[in-house]
Amino acid sequence: MSRMLTVVPAPVSAQPRPDADFEVDASTAIVAVDGAGPVAEYLAGILRPATGYALPVVADSRPGSITLTIDGGDGDPAGYRLDVERTGVALRAAGAAGLFAGVQTLRQLLPPAIEAAARGSGPWTVAGGHVADRPRYAHRGVMLDVVRHFFTIAEVRRFIDLVAQYKVNVLHLHLSDDQAWRLEIRRWPRLTGHGGSTQVGGGPGGFYTQEQFRDLVAYAASRHITVIPELDVPGHTTAALASYPELTCDGVEPPLFTAIGNATGFSSLCTDKEVTYRFVDEVFAEVAALTPGGFLHIGTDETHATPEEGYLRFVERVLPLVGRHGKTVIGWQEVLRAAVPPSVVAQYWGRGTDDATVAAAAARGNPVILSPSKSAYLDMKYTEETPIGFKWAGYVDVDKAYGWDPETVVEGLPPSAVLGVEAPLWTETVERFDQVEYMTFPRLPAIAELGWSPRSTHDWPDFRRRLAAHGPRLAVQGVNFHRSALIPWEEQIPWEG
Numbered sequence: 143m144s145r146m147l148t149v150v151p152a153p154v155s156a157q158p159r160p161d162a163d164f165e166v167d168a169s170t171a172i173v174a175v176d177g178a179g180p181v182a183e184y185l186a187g188i189l190r191p192a193t194g195y196a197l198p199v200v201a202d203s204r205p206g207s208i209t210l211t212i213d214g215g216d217g218d219p220a221g222y223r224l225d226v227e228r229t230g231v232a233l234r235a236a237g238a239a240g241l242f243a244g245v246q247t248l249r250q251l252l253p254p255a256i257e258a259a260a261r262g263s264g265p266w267t268v269a270g271g272h273v274a275d276r277p278r279y280a281h282r283g284v285m286l287d288v289v290r291h292f293f294t295i296a297e298v299r300r301f302i303d304l305v306a307q308y309k310v311n312v313l314h315l316h317l318s319d320d321q322a323w324r325l326e327i328r329r330w331p332r333l334t335g336h337g338g339s340t341q342v343g344g345g346p347g348g349f350y351t352q353e354q355f356r357d358l359v360a361y362a363a364s365r366h367i368t369v370i371p372e373l374d375v376p377g378h379t380t381a382a383l384a385s386y387p388e389l390t391c392d393g394v395e396p397p398l399f400t401a402i403g404n405a406t407g408f409s410s411l412c413t414d415k416e417v418t419y420r421f422v423d424e425v426f427a428e429v430a431a432l433t434p435g436g437f438l439h440i441g442t443d444e445t446h447a448t449p450e451e452g453y454l455r456f457v458e459r460v461l462p463l464v465g466r467h468g469k470t471v472i473g474w475q476e477v478l479r480a481a482v483p484p485s486v487v488a489q490y491w492g493r494g495t496d497d498a499t500v501a502a503a504a505a506r507g508n509p510v511i512l513s514p515s516k517s518a519y520l521d522m523k524y525t526e527e528t529p530i531g532f533k534w535a536g537y538v539d540v541d542k543a544y545g546w547d548p549e550t551v552v553e554g555l556p557p558s559a560v561l562g563v564e565a566p567l568w569t570e571t572v573e574r575f576d577q578v579e580y581m582t583f584p585r586l587p588a589i590a591e592l593g594w595s596p597r598s599t600h601d602w603p604d605f606r607r608r609l610a611a612h613g614p615r616l617a618v619q620g621v622n623f624h625r626s627a628l629i630p631w632e633e634q635i636p637w638e639g
């Protein structure tokens with residue numbers, strides 16, 4: 143079967159033409175027209191190691207090449223058209239984001255061995271035919287909790303590269319919680335100096351300097367991924383309270399917290415103190431300046447240690463403070479308990495199917511990002527045998543990760559309110575990066591497909607078959623993916639490297 147029929151996420155349309163396969167060989171060039179240069183260089187960077195070819199990026203068109211064109215059409219800037227003929231490959235899009243998405247499809251039309259870090263023997267055949275494609279939703283996200291266990295910049299970069307191949311365009315970083323504070327804030331240096339010094343289990347933790355964070359944001363942008371930083375307030379704040387006890391109501395410094403914690407929230411900034419509002423304002427001013435993207439995430443989940451009246455007052459006061467920095471504010475769904483303007487985005491993480499508060503807010507215009515925990519939480523165990531992970535929202539094997547529709551998962555939610563989907567990976571039980579890979583793959587491709595592909599492509603037997611073809615690809619990339627028993631994984635063909 144043509145590799146054109148194993149692309150994940152499923153394209154809007156794909157027409158294989160087996161007589162139109164294209165061979166990448168030593169003479170192939172990559173032609174970049176009208177601003178396509180950076181994406182062309184990225185493509186060359188993917189194809190050079192395994193092929194060993196020079197694959198020069200050139201500006202003048204020539205036969206037998208791979209040509210990337212930004213054609214300024216009036217289509218979706220994230221969409222693309224890909225034509226593979228015997229005589230060459232043409233990738234066209236209205237913007238660089240579309241070209242980048244098209245490159246992810248193109249690499250899946252090559253054999254899995256193209257993903258190898260060392261030179262292989264080929265042949266490097268691109269499956270022939272035509273693809274026309276564009277995303278269903280603007281927000282196709284993944285979240286990484288770097289608090290409960292710390293992950294280095296190099297690890298987060300690898301994470302970015304791995305998720306980008308499934309057309310994910312948002313990386314939400316959960317940067318503060320009870321166990322730690324991971325982003326340098328210059329006005330409040332003890333947040334990382336003290337609050338960044340540990341993690342679940344008491345290990346040394348770590349933090350990102352502002353300079354490292356800027357570099358990371360730029361790296362993500364080079365993969366057409368927007369970073370959304372989350373500093374979780376007013377709950378989930380033990381690390382901040384331990385660093386600055388004046389933020390507590392009683393002024394007593396709590397010890398650093400290195401346990402997993404309960405699921406309901408036990409810490410809170412003191413919502414009655416003025417210093418709390420100065421803190422939040424100064425923190426988000428610095429974070430906003432570090433963030434070219436349009437969104438800031440303020441948490442607001444699980445505030446059982448905050449008196450309700452104080453919580454509502456806090457949210458209503460903080461929203462305009464954060465909004466003043468020119469960003470759109472996202473909060474977990476609890477934010478909707480307060481009187482929030484319709485610009486605030488709610489991230490739904492409920493376990494059920496009905497949430498009247500979320501449905502009503504969405505009807506008033508608040509956009510919603512869907513992360514239903516029973517389907518989209520990457521920290522849930524796949525099955526009872528999974529060695530790490532939680533099960534409070536149930537087991538989430540690939541069928542569950544794939545088996546929902548963003549438009550109907552919350553009763554009464556107007557489809558127009560759906561901004562997109564996001565798969566959160568909380569890391570209370572996830573200690574090492576190989577475990578991050580294990581929990582993320584292959585569930586993320588399922589959720590990424592819900593975010594990208596039209597509903598009309600939704601078909602579990604077909605998805606299983608397509609995903610099976612990705613086993614060898616992930617294996618060649620050295621990804622420690624979970625070999626879910628639900629997927630008829632294709633064997634790696636040994637001579638394909």
Ligand code: NGO
Pocket residue numbers: 443444474491519521532568569570
């Ligand atoms: C909840 C909680 C997080 C936990 C996670 C574990 C949200 C939004 N708040 O999700 O602090 O880490 O569950 O599954």
